[in-house]
Structure formats: structure tokens, C-alpha cells
Amino acid sequence: MSKKVKVGINGFGTIGKRIAMAINKQNDMSVSGIIKKRPDYNAYYAVEKGFKIYAVSEKEAEAFQKAGIEVRGTLVDLIKESDIIIDATPGGIGETYRPLYSELDINVIYQGGERASVAEGSFNALCNYDESMGKKTLRVVSCNTTGLLRSICALKDLAEIKKVDAVLIRRGADPPEIKKGPINAITINPPTIPSHHAHDVKTVLPWVNISTAAVVVPTTLMHVHHVTIRFKHNIKKNEIIEILNAYPRIIMVDSKSTKIESTAQLMDAARLGREKGDINELVIFEDSITIEKNELQFFQAVHQESIVIPENIDAIRASLKLAQKLESIKETDRTLGLTKRLY
Ligand code: NAD
Numbered sequence: 001m002s003k004k005v006k007v008g009i010n011g012f013g014t015i016g017k018r019i020a021m022a023i024n025k026q027n028d029m030s031v032s033g034i035i036k037k038r039p040d041y042n043a044y045y046a047v048e049k050g051f052k053i054y055a056v057s058e059k060e061a062e063a064f065q066k067a068g069i070e071v072r073g074t075l076v077d078l079i080k081e082s083d084i085i086i087d088a089t090p091g092g093i094g095e096t097y098r099p100l101y102s103e104l105d106i107n108v109i110y111q112g113g114e115r116a117s118v119a120e121g122s123f124n125a126l127c128n129y130d131e132s133m134g135k136k137t138l139r140v141v142s143c144n145t146t147g148l149l150r151s152i153c154a155l156k157d158l159a160e161i162k163k164v165d166a167v168l169i170r171r172g173a174d175p176p177e178i179k180k181g182p183i184n185a186i187t188i189n190p191p192t193i194p195s196h197h198a199h200d201v202k203t204v205l206p207w208v209n210i211s212t213a214a215v216v217v218p219t220t221l222m223h224v225h226h227v228t229i230r231f232k233h234n235i236k237k238n239e240i241i242e243i244l245n246a247y248p249r250i251i252m253v254d255s256k257s258t259k260i261e262s263t264a265q266l267m268d269a270a271r272l273g274r275e276k277g278d279i280n281e282l283v284i285f286e287d288s289i290t291i292e293k294n295e296l297q298f299f300q301a302v303h304q305e306s307i308v309i310p311e312n313i314d315a316i317r318a319s320l321k322l323a324q325k326l327e328s329i330k331e332t333d334r335t336l337g338l339t340k341r342l343y
Contacts, residue, residue, distance in 0.1 A: 005320055006032035008054075008082035010075060010097065012042050014174050014305050015111060016088030018278070019312045020051060025335040026313060028322055032082045035075055039067035054078040079104045084316055087111065094118060101137075109315045112142025112200070112308065122203035125314035125332075126249065127153040129325035132318040140311045144168055144214075144223055145200040147302035150282040151227060152201070152208060154247040155296075158239060160232040161208065162294070167226045168197060168214040174305055175220045182218050189216040222263040222279075223302040231294045240296060244284055248329055249310065251279070251342055252286040260342075261285075263301055270303075272343040278306035280338050310336055 007023050009016050012034045023031050033052035036043045037060065046053055052072045055061035061071040072078075079085060079100070084107040087094040091113020098118060101108045110118050119137035121128070127149050132138055141149065148166055155161070170189070173180035190196060195214040202208060244250055255261045260269060271277035280303070288299040310332045317328040332338075 004028055004030040005083040005316070005322065006030060006081060007316060008032045008034070008078040008085045010035040010078075010085055010087045011089035011093075012036050012046055012051075013088065013090070014176070015308065015312075016086065017042060017045070018276075018306055018309045019086050019088060020046075021049070022309050022313055022332075022336055023316075024049075026331070027335075028331075029313075029316060033072060033078045035078060036064070039064045039069050043067070043069055075100070076104070079106050082106065084109065084320060086312060086316070087114075107319045108137045109312060109319060110137065110139040112140060112145060114139055116200070116203045122200070123311065123315045123318065124149040124153070124204045125311050125318075125325070125329050126150060126247075127204050129314060129318050129328065132315070134321050135319055138315045138319050139203075140308050140315050141200055141204060142197075143302050143304040143307050144170065144197050144225070145204075146307050146311060147223065147225060147282050147300060148197065148201050148210075148212075148227070149204055150247075150249055151244075151284065151298075151300060152205065152210075152229070154243055154250060155229060155240065156205075158231070158243060159235055159294075162230045162232055164201075164208060164210040164230075165228040166197070166210070166212045168195065168212055169224045169226075170214055170216045171219050171221060171223055171304060172216050173220050177220070182216060184218060187216045189214060219263065221267050221303075223304055224263060225300045225302070227296075227298055227300060229296045231296070234293045235291060235296060237289060237291045240289055240291070241286065245340070248333055249281050249338060251281045251283050251340055253283055253342060254286045256287055258342075266301055266342065267303075269343045274343070275337070276306075278309075279303035279342070280306050280310050280336060282307065283342070310338060 119139040120135040123138040194211040197212040283301040285299040313332045
């Protein structure tokens with residue numbers, strides 16, 4: 001493509017900075033600029049990577065000037081410079097920018113911390129890219145929901161799914177978050193069953209009969225899910241393994257041969273060869289796959305900081321109708337280096 005679409009990024013934290021770096025690797029899009037709230041180490045990183053910095057407002061630009069960081073303008077200026085905005089502000093903040101985005105008539109990709117009603121549709125590339133094509137606003141669902149959708153969509157064509165049940169063991173905070181917890185507890189969070197994750201899966205796959213229950217544990221590395229899928233017909237283990245081995249964005253890890261049996265070892269192995277140690281793929285523990293007639297159970301792990309990054313790249317292409325589903329997924333996976341191997 002001769003002309004790259006210009007993507008503005010509002011919020012340059014855990015998710016925003018990874019999306020910016022992923023956009024830099026694409027041939028059909030570029031980063032027009034990023035919004036930083038405060039001049040912190042992420043702001044200096046952004047300068048070093050050559051991103052143009054914009055402040056939310058004139059008032060907030062002052063702090064950047066004092067820190068010696070050049071500010072190119074405000075959020076309004078960035079929107080005017082862009083074809084689409086990625087909103088990667090903290091959950092609930094994206095909604096507050098909706099009136100401005102709408103007034104300036106810009107396409108927007110929101111993140112999973114926002115309510116589903118913030119956008120025209122919720123998005124997962126493998127599950128509903130085609131229905132999302134041309135929608136002016138999309139919401140890439142959360143990391144947990146993305147993990148659940150990857151395995152459900154991989155397996156949905158094998159046999160009709162009667163019911164999905166998942167127990168989500170969620171990380172308490174991301175690695176840099178020093179004020180979140182728990183430090184010494186397992187919290188039943190949220191305490192309601194189904195947890196909001198089941199509703200979130202249905203924003204993409206309305207036909208799925210799913211229940212989820214979630215707890216939060218004192219770790220920053222990854223989420224782990226125990227998933228049970230009951231199909232209408234009996235299924236065979238080799239069929240399941242064959243599908244998961246062939247499906248994009250899923251890595252199978254065999255604990256017996258690799259001795260990887262924890263999120264700590266997954267992250268350690270990922271650091272051997274992956275940029276930032278990120279795992280954009282969903283990890284399924286192959287030896288946990290257990291079948292009884294029509295019922296399948298397994299454990300899967302989600303690297304919360306990076307699983308949604310390829311989805312954001314595809315959401316840009318879907319919203320702006322830049323590419324068809326498989327073309328986009330293939331290009332995203334090629335440029336970001338997604339593979340079927342952990343290291
Ligand atoms: P974060 O706190 O790491 O980053 C948010 C960034 O936005 C920070 O740089 C912050 O300074 C900035 N910011 C704060 N208020 C702002 C404002 N009013 N205007 C502009 N910028 C502002 O958050 P995150 O983890 O990157 O999450 C962003 C979104 O992605 C949320 O909706 C979250 O639910 C979703 N998400 C997060 C994860 C994860 O594990 N971190 C995974 C999937 C989805």
C-alpha cells in the first residue's frame with residue numbers, strides 16, 4: 001500500500017505502548033502521535049522511539065515542556081492528524097472521550113476496560129472480523145475474554161457447543177502497578193457468578209451458553225483459566241489437538257517434555273527469544289487436555305499485557321476496511337512474529 005493510515009494513540013501505558021510498537025511494524029499504518037498524561041519514563045521511551053507526543057490539553061503540556069519534552073499539540077490536534085484513534089486509556093476513561101471523538105467524526109478502537117456500549121461492536125479477530133468490517137467504533141475485548149474467545153472459536157466448528165464453563169484465576173496487577181493487590185489473599189472477584197467475563201464473551205459470540213467464575217491471586221505474570229466445554233456430540237482427543245495445533249494465535253505447551261508447568265516458567269521461556277518476553281498467543285497446556293465422551297477440559301494461560309495487541313492491529317484494518325479477515329490476521333502474525341512455538 002502506498003499511503004499508510006495514520007493511527008493516533010490516546011494512553012501510552014501497558015497496552016498503548018505495545019500497540020504503538022506493533023503499528024511501527026506494519027506496512028499499511030503508522031503512528032501519527034501519542035497522548036501522554038504525565039512526563040514519566042514511558043514519555044522518554046516514546047521520545048526515544050521517535051513518536052510525536054501530544055498532551056491531553058494545553059494545561060497538561062506545561063509539565064512536558066518543563067521536563068524538556070517537545071509537545072506537538074493537544075488531543076484535538078492529534079485527532080485531526082489521524083485517520084483512527086486507539087483509545088488505550090484506563091478502563092472507564094475512554095467513555096469520557098467518546099463525545100469528543102464523535103464530534104470530530106473519527107474512527108475509534110476502544111479497549112476491554114470500557115463498557116460494551118461504548119462502541120458499535122466488540123471485537124475479536126478470529127471470531128467476528130467480518131461482522132466488524134466498516135464499523136466506525138470497535139472495542140477490543142479484555143485479555144481474559146480474548147483468551148476464552150480464542151479457544152472457543154478454534155473449537156466451535158468441530159461439533160456444536162452445548163455449554164462452556166470457565167474458572168478464571170486472574171493476576172492481581174501488571175508488573176509496574178505498585179498500588180494494586182491483593183498481596184496476601186485470594187479474592188473472589190467479582191463475587192457474582194457468572195462473572196462479567198461470560199457476558200463479555202457474548203458481546204462477540206451471542207449464541208454461546210457460557211458461565212464464568214473468577215478469583216484474583218497475588219501474581220503479576222499471567223492469568224490461568226480452567227475451561228470445560230461440553231459439545232453436542234462425543235469428541236476425540238486427537239481431533240482437538242489437531243485443531244489447536246493448526247489454529248492461529250494458539251501455542252500448545254507440553255509440560256512433560258518442556259517441564260513448563262507454571263506461568264513463571266512460561267514467562268521465563270518467553271524471555272529466551274521474544275521481544276519484551278511478550279506472549280501474544282494463547283497458551284494451552286497440552287497434557288491438561290482431558291476428554292470424557294462429549295466433555296473437554298483443559299488449562300490455558302493468558303499474558304494479559306500482550307494478548308490483545310494483534311487484535312488491535314486487526315481491529316484497525318476491520319474498522320477502516322483495509323483488508324479481509326485472513327489477509328489481516330496473516331499479516332499481523334507475520335509482522336509481530338506470532339508462531340506456534342514459545343521460544
Ligand atoms: P495503563 O494504566 O497501563 O495505561 C493507561 C495510560 O493512559 C497511562 O499512560 C496513563 O497515564 C494514561 N491516562 C490516564 N488517564 C488518562 C486520560 N484521562 N487521558 C489520556 N491518558 C490517560 O492501562 P492499561 O493496562 O494499558 O489499560 C488500558 C486499557 O486496556 C483498559 O481499558 C484496560 O482494561 C485494557 N486492557 C488492559 C490489559 C492489561 O492487562 N493491562 C489487558 C487487556 C486490556
